[in-house]
Amino acid sequence: MELRLRLRDFCRAQRRLLVLTGAGCSTASGIPAYRDHTGExxxxxxxxxxxxxxxxxxxxxxxxxxxxxxxxxxxARPNAAHHALARLEGLGRIQAIVTQNVDGLHSKAGSRRVIDLHGRxxxxxxxxxxxxxxxxxxxxxxxxxxxxxxxxxxxxxxxxxxxxxxxxxxxxxxxxxxxxxxxxxxxVFFGEAIPRPRLAAALRSLDRADALLVVGSSLMVFSGFRFVRDARQRGLPVAAVTLGRTRADELLDLKLSADCCDALAWLADELDAAALAEA
The missing domain is CATH 3.30.1600 (SIR2/SIRT2 'Small Domain')
Known part of the structure; x- marks a missing residue:
């Protein structure tokens, strides 16, 4: 619970989160992940x-x-993690979602500021x-x-x-x-470059962010890892909600090793309650 509370405080302190999502965000929708919890x-x-x-x-x-x-x-239908991120966007907490997934489930859940880094x-x-x-x-x-x-x-x-x-x-x-x-x-297949305009848009979103939140990604692929590396170079705090090891563990300020559906649904409830209390 302590890590969850730290995650809540992390997200409350940052008003312009850039969220980077990976395969772990969609496994509850019946789409298998590429890698196991060790990154293999x-x-x-x-x-x-x-x-x-x-x-x-x-x-x-x-x-x-x-x-x-x-x-x-x-x-496939959006799961609790997709819906929670759409709620957080609606609360004004998320300025963009950059997803490594190609399933389109963030858009189906109602998120509007989505960059499909690897296409659809x-x-x-x-x-x-x-x-x-x-x-x-x-x-x-x-x-x-x-x-x-x-x-x-x-x-x-x-x-x-x-x-x-x-x-x-x-x-x-x-x-x-x-x-x-x-x-x-x-x-984008392995060995294929991300289209430059799409990558540029994702990096501009990082420029506008005040923190990076990684959800359901091992970050083993460079196209995802680079966002953590670049965030650190910009002096931005970085948190992650994901199961297992990531390539960027040593660069994270906070890591919650948990199922992202449960954790993000709880986070959205907490921040929703905080917004009502502040209104």
Whole structure:
């Protein structure tokens, strides 16, 4: 309880929190995390951009697995952590959320100041002409091309199913309707750079913040860790609510090792009560 009270006081003292969220924020919505509580890979490493862009077989494997797992992502609902962060934004405590997740659940929960650092799975982009479309529309095309295809496997963190290569054999992948090019989910793959305008917007949010709160992230990926590093360089305090080890443990002013749904719901209640008392 002492750490919870310190977290409450941390958030009460800062009026412009930048919140950085990771996979642990969405596990209660049925989306698995990449890593375990020690920071080690829990699933096979995700597709790398170079492999996807160069190999038709890799793209076939990716889209077969995505087709099998898409319904779980499309029907996922925000959990208590997402709703608590939306409440905190409504209380004027959060000036922006930068999320490493690609599930769109912060926006579904009602948060408005969201930067999807790694993109969104519900969008599709052509690698060749840049045309964009919805993932739902692509799912219809995938089903039309593969009417008899069925596969089952373990749920993966990328909105996919963990299928064997044999299970993906013969799967047909549509081309871009505009140019016949290669379709890719509009997310940042491993080995791919975050679009500069998006990264610049996230860093501007850090410039405007007076503290950083990390939620549900091991920070093992540099794109997340850099925000803690940069916050420290700016002299900003940093707190984290996450289970297990993080890459930035030595840089944190406060760390609450707890389930983020329970902790953030409690935090939102506390700050809501404080706002009513001050009114």
């Amino acid at each position: 890979w829990r699933h096979p490493q995700p597709m790398r951009f170079e492999e996807f862009s160069r190999s038709a077989a890799a793209r076939r494997r990716y889209w077969a697995r995505s087709a099998a797992g898409w319904t779980r992502i499309a029907t 799975l519900d969008r599709v982009r052509c690698l060749d002409c840049g045309a964009r479309s919805t993932r739902a529309a692509l799912q219809d095309r995938l089903r039309a091309l593969n009417p008899r295809w069925r596969a089952a496997g373990h749920a993966g963190p990328d909105g996919d199913q963990q299928l064997t290569d044999r299970a993906c054999d013969g799967f047909q992948v549509p081309d871009c309707e505009h140019c016949g090019g290669r379709l890719k989910p509009d997310v």
